[in-house]
Amino acid sequence: AQRVTQPEKLLSVFKGAPVELKCNYSYSGSPELFWYVQYSRQRLQLLLRHISRESIKGFTADLNKGETSFHLKKPFAQEEDSAMYYCALRGFQKLVFGTGTRLLVSP
Amino acid sequence: NAGVTQTPKFQVLKTGQSMTLQCAQDMNHEYMSWYRQDPGMGLRLIHYSVGAGITDQGEVPNGYNVSRSTTEDFPLRLLSAAPSQTSVYFCASGRGTSGTYEQYFGPGTRLTVT
Numbered sequence A: 001a002q003r004v005t006q007p008e009k010l011l012s013v014f015k016g017a018p019v020e021l022k023c024n025y026s027y028s029g030s031p032e033l034f035w036y037v038q039y040s041r042q043r044l045q046l047l048l049r050h051i052s053r054e055s056i057k058g059f060t061a062d063l064n065k066g067e068t069s070f071h072l073k074k075p076f077a078q079e080e081d082s083a084m085y086y087c088a089l090r091g092f093q094k095l096v097f098g099t100g101t102r103l104l105v106s107p
Numbered sequence B: 001n002a003g004v005t006q007t008p009k010f011q012v013l014k015t016g017q018s019m020t021l022q023c024a025q026d027m028n029h030e031y032m033s034w035y036r037q038d039p040g041m042g043l044r045l046i047h048y049s050v051g052a053g054i055t056d057q058g059e060v061p062n063g064y065n066v067s068r069s070t071t072e073d074f075p076l077r078l079l080s081a082a083p084s085q086t087s088v089y090f091c092a093s094g095r096g097t098s099g100t101y102e103q104y105f106g107p108g109t110r111l112t113v114t
Helices: none
Strands: A001-007 A008-016 A019-021 A024-026 A031-037 A044-048 A072-074 A083-091 A094-097 A100-105 B004-007 B010-013 B019-025 B031-038 B044-053 B054-057 B064-066 B076-078 B087-092 B103-105 B111-114
Touching: A001 A083, A001 A094, A008 A019, A008 A083, A019 A100, A044 B103, A094 B044, B010 B019, B019 B031, B019 B087, B044 B064
Parallel strands: A008 A100, B010 B111
Antiparallel strands: A001 A024, A019 A072, A031 A044, A031 A083, A083 A094, A083 A100, B004 B019, B019 B076, B031 B044, B031 B087, B044 B054, B064 B076, B087 B103, B087 B111
C-alpha cells in the first residue's frame, strides 16, 4: 500500500531558525517523492521533486530510502515561508498526498 | 494561459441536491484529477482521467461521478449531496497520461452541504 505520513499538523518557528518538515512514506517500489506548497490565498503548487535534487527558495529535501523519509529542510526560515506543505508520493497514475503540515514563521 | 479554472468558487447545497463542479484547463494536458481537501485528512483523490473518454476512481469516489468528453474539461458531479461532502474541491491537470510528475492545481471550490 502507498502511504505518506506527515506527523506534524503545525510547525511554529521564529524567523531565522532552521526548519525541518517531516515526511515518511510506505511504498513497495522505487519511490518518487514531491513537496507541494500552498501559500495563503494561492493555489497549491509544486515546490520540489526528489529526482531533480534541486534547492527551491532555500528548501532542500533528500530521499532516504533506508529510513523511508523525504524531509523538507531550510536552514533559515523566512516569514514568507509560512504556508501549508504537502508531501506526495507518485503511484501508478496518481499522487498520494500526506495530511499536510502548516508552517508558521513568526518575526 | 488561464491554466486550470474552476467554477463556482463557493457553493451551498441542501442535502439531497445535485450539482456539477466545473473544471477546465487550457494547457492541453492529458491527465486531469479531482481532490477533496479536509482538515486533518490532506488531499484525497476522488477521480482521475488519463485522456478524453477515460476515467478511473481514486481513493474516495463514492457519491461522485465524472466524465471526460474533451481534453479541456473534467466536470465533477455530486449526485445527491450529503453533509459529509462539505469540503474544498481541487481540480488539477498534468502532462502525459501519467500526469503525476507535476500537477497544476485550480483555485478550488468551497462546498458546504447543509
